[in-house]
Amino acid sequence: MHNIVNNLILINKELSTINNNTKIIAVSKTFSMEHIKPIIDYGHIHFGENKVQEALEKWTKIKDKNNSLKLHLIGKLQTNKVKFCLPLFDFIHSLDSIKLAEKLANEQAKKNFKPKLFIQVNIGEEDQKNGISLKEFENFYKKTEDFELDIIGLMCIPPFVDDTKVFFEKMVQIRDKTNLKELSMGMSNDYLSAAKNSATYLRIGSKIFGARD
Numbered sequence: 001m002h003n004i005v006n007n008l009i010l011i012n013k014e015l016s017t018i019n020n021n022t023k024i025i026a027v028s029k030t031f032s033m034e035h036i037k038p039i040i041d042y043g044h045i046h047f048g049e050n051k052v053q054e055a056l057e058k059w060t061k062i063k064d065k066n067n068s069l070k071l072h073l074i075g076k077l078q079t080n081k082v083k084f085c086l087p088l089f090d091f092i093h094s095l096d097s098i099k100l101a102e103k104l105a106n107e108q109a110k111k112n113f114k115p116k117l118f119i120q121v122n123i124g125e126e127d128q129k130n131g132i133s134l135k136e137f138e139n140f141y142k143k144t145e146d147f148e149l150d151i152i153g154l155m156c157i158p159p160f161v162d163d164t165k166v167f168f169e170k171m172v173q174i175r176d177k178t179n180l181k182e183l184s185m186g187m188s189n190d191y192l193s194a195a196k197n198s199a200t201y202l203r204i205g206s207k208i209f210g211a212r213d
């Protein structure tokens with residue numbers, strides 16, 4: 001059996017021991033469709049990309065043929081790229097400004113296609129990271145109600161530290177102040193901890209596909 005299929009099976013097995021129904025987004029950025037194909041054939045559904053242009057080139061055809069596939073945009077979305085990202089992306093994890101909320105609302109009406117959205121939270125309050133700060137969150141969340149967006153949850157990329165558990169716990173606290181259900185958090189180095197701490201979508205790249213160059 002192909003190596004990356006094995007990797008995915010092992011992760012699924014680990015997660016089943018935690019006994020939750022967390023979904024794995026296989027983050028396929030930088031890898032060619034040829035490299036990704038075995039786990040599509042295996043039946044994996046959720047895939048993640050961080051660049052709109054790369055995703056368009058890689059996924060347009062195969063999504064047309066296989067409409068059970070779900071594509072997630074996990075990287076920054078520039079407002080001028082919004083028109084290219086619908087209906088390609090079923091999920092967008094990087095809602096981080098009102099300007100973007102407005103653009104998405106206009107574009108989803110035009111295309112008659114409503115992506116599911118996550119608000120990105122800058123959980124470590126890091127200057128270099130995107131996302132809504134903890135101070136602004138409540139106000140931002142309220143403002144998004146002006147648009148008819150399908151916001152389903154919160155997403156974070158925690159600071160690069162050994163133990164990210166405290167950030168996952170903080171995300172749960174913030175989520176619990178909203179009506180939102182989903183939490184997109186946990187990557188190759190901390191997905192087990194994320195799964196134990198209420199993540200509902202894990203974004204796993206290198207642990208499945210191997211190291212990126």
Ligand SMILES: *Cc1c(COP(=O)(O)O)cnc(C)c1O
Pocket residue numbers: 027029050074075157187188189203204205206207
């Ligand atoms: C690349 C990326 C991932 C996956 O990272 P790995 O460490 O390879 O699992 C997850 N989330 C985001 C936002 C990414 O850009």
